[in-house]
Amino acid sequence: MSVGYANGIRVMSITHTGEPGFMLYIPIEYALHVYNEVMNMGQKYGIRNAGYYALRSLRIEKFxxxxxxxxxxxxxxxxxxxxxxxxxxxxxxxxxxxxxxxxxxxxxxxxxxxxxxxxxxxxxxxxxxxxxxxxxxxxxxxxxxxxxxxxxxxxxxxxxxxxxxxxxxxxxxxxxxxxxxxxxxxxxxxxxxxxxxxxxxxxxxxxxxxxxxxxxxxxxxxxx
Missing domain, CATH: 3.30.1360.120 (Probable tRNA modification gtpase trme; domain 1)
Incomplete structure (x- = not known):
């Protein structure tokens, strides 16, 4: 998958929370660029950052x-x-x-x-x-x-x-x-x-x- 100027991104349908989700494997030199692109495009969908402890809480309550x-x-x-x-x-x-x-x-x-x-x-x-x-x-x-x-x-x-x-x-x-x-x-x-x-x-x-x-x-x- 390509995002902005970044290509070669691997998308895997893997959930660490028990809900639908995806993991993006991004070449390190494109990481910040991809993050900015995703956040910009996601504004109209209400995207926001979620930290490690949010992930931890979700995965533990899902066992x-x-x-x-x-x-x-x-x-x-x-x-x-x-x-x-x-x-x-x-x-x-x-x-x-x-x-x-x-x-x-x-x-x-x-x-x-x-x-x-x-x-x-x-x-x-x-x-x-x-x-x-x-x-x-x-x-x-x-x-x-x-x-x-x-x-x-x-x-x-x-x-x-x-x-x-x-x-x-x-x-x-x-x-x-x-x-x-x-x-x-x-x-x-x-x-x-x-x-x-x-x-x-x-x-x-x-x-x-x-x-x-x-x-x-x-x-x-x-x-x-």
Whole structure:
């Protein structure tokens, strides 16, 4: 694509927020020129700048994990709810296939989970950031990896991994869906614990126009 005097721009339909969007890969020498052209042409459409924290808030409330913050080289698709993006029966082997097949059969020892803070006062309480301890039924089960205020839910949302430790031996056990859904959770922010609702799937997306069965539990948060 060409913009103004700049050519060779690659346009990719990639969303980091869960809504329709595009990424522009621009030769560095044209970056400022393309920015000015886009801003000038966009004035009649109400274009305006949006910073990193706007992007962060949108992707967290859509339960989008970020590489390097939520995910690393030791995280598998089975552990972060992205197993649908892996085709295990495509007729050819790939690196890590055996490990994923084993996790699919035997389960995982941590699950990426969304938490909506329920009794947190945005105006008076300290805000979560990342690294806050997660408690299930009063016991430590993990920590948050990222957090942000959700302007859709009007509440703080935290993302993090939940583990399952044996109460007597401390041994790690398989984390099941029932284990996530049947617990009562708290997020510890600077020594104060706040009640939290745990979800393995995001709330309704206007981008996908699809709903999961258990999303109905969140309808009260959306004013529906």
């Amino acid at each position: 989008f994990a970020f590489w390097g913050q939520d995910l690393d080289a030791f995280t598998t698709p089975m552990e972060c709810g992205r197993e649908f993006q892996v085709k295990l029966d495509k007729g050819m082997q790939f690196v890590g296939q055996e490990a994923l097949l084993e996790q699919k059969q035997n389960g995982v020892y941590k699950r990426f989970t969304m938490f909506i803070l329920e009794d947190h006062d945005t105006d008076t309480d300290l805000w979560p950031w990342w690294g806050e301890p997660i408690f299930r039924n009063g016991r430590y089960v993990g920590k948050t990896t990222s957090s942000a205020y959700s302007y859709t839910l009007e509440r703080h949302v935290c993302l993090g991994f939940v583990h399952h430790f044996d109460e007597e031996t401390g041994e790690e056990l398989v984390v099941t869906t029932d284990f996530i859904n049947q617990g009562e959770y708290e997020i510890d922010i600077a020594g104060h614990r706040f009640q939290a609702k745990a979800k393995l799937y995001p709330f309704s997306s206007f981008f996908t126009h699809r709903r999961r069965k258990d999303e109905m539990e969140l309808s009260g948060y959306q004013g529906e």
